[in-house]
Amino acid sequence: MRLHRRGLRFLAALVALAAAFVIGVFLWWRFASDRDECRDARGDIRIDIECFRNSYGYIEADSWYRMLGNEPRMWLLLPVLLAVLFAAGPLVARELESGTYRMAWTQSQSPSSWLTARLVVGGAVAAGTAVAVTALYRLVWETHGDLMIMWDQDGVFRALGPALTAYALLAVALGALAGLLVRRVLMAMSLGLLATGAVLGATQQMRFSLWPTVSQEWQGKQGATLPNHSSDVDSGLLTASGDRKPSDFCMPSGYYQEAEYRKCLADNNVTGGWVEYHPPTHFWPLQLVETGLVLALTAVVVFAAYRVLRRVAP
Secondary structure, rough: OOOHHHHHHHHHHHHHHHHHHHHHHHHHHHHHOOOOEEOOOOOOOOOHHHHHOOOEEEHEEEEEEEEHHHHHHHOHHHHHHHHHHHHHHHHHHHHHOOOHHHHHHHOOOOOHHHHHHHHHHHHHHHHHHHHHHHHHHHHHHHHHHHOOOOOOOOOHHHHHOOOHHHHHHHHHHHHHHHHHHOHHHHHHHHHHHHHHHHHHHHHHHHHHHHOEEEEEEEEEOOOOOOOOOOOEEEEEEEEOOEEEOOOOOOOOOOOOOHHHHHHHHHHHEEEEEEEEOOOHHHHHHHHHHHHHHHHHHHHHHHHHHHHHHHHHOO
């Protein structure tokens, strides 16, 4: 911690600045003097031309606060990106590239305790940063109430629960492994970023298959009646015999032609439809399963890092 005190102070200042900004915008939005000008007869907040004319201060605060909630991906992944860059570069690869690790290994530390200290410090800092970011985003999510995004969107899903902390820990482990493998700062940081990006992309694709979906079928044109804020996973056409067809089954050319579409429905005796979805109550099961999966992967990467260390150590 003494060795990297400047970087840790910078990160602490960055987190404090982010917290001050988010809380400041929240207070501006919540206690705007002209906020009541935008309330309707039921007391709900409305946004329209009249409100804009009479309550410019509140509208401006609402636009900033709404932006914090509707654009989560970049700043919510910041703890993960910083973690992998810091672990791959300054924490591990720089010492291996410069050769300063030899003094520690021969005089005061064993190679395993040297790596353990870096993983523990890096993991604690990354986890603390991720927890702070999660708390800030949940403040925005739970207080605004009128955001234009769903809980199932990638950046939002990761930031609303412990998954972001698990990804931050995984980023530290991947960064350390990359540093041990290539022993060059820039190459290690690049490799760590690529590996972290690959994991983020893979988990995004498989996320909604980690928990059983709810299925609903219907006859006629009534359509599905899903709970509010449900996440559709798949849907299609249902025949009289109960066979499920994909949604584009009657559009083989890729675009809609009414005559051909209706003929296809009649020829295949399509009588209704089906949908597979996750209701909002599936958020926590999905969140916890993904968090456990990422933590398990983190343990595998840490094990691999110690195995590689045996080859690096003299």
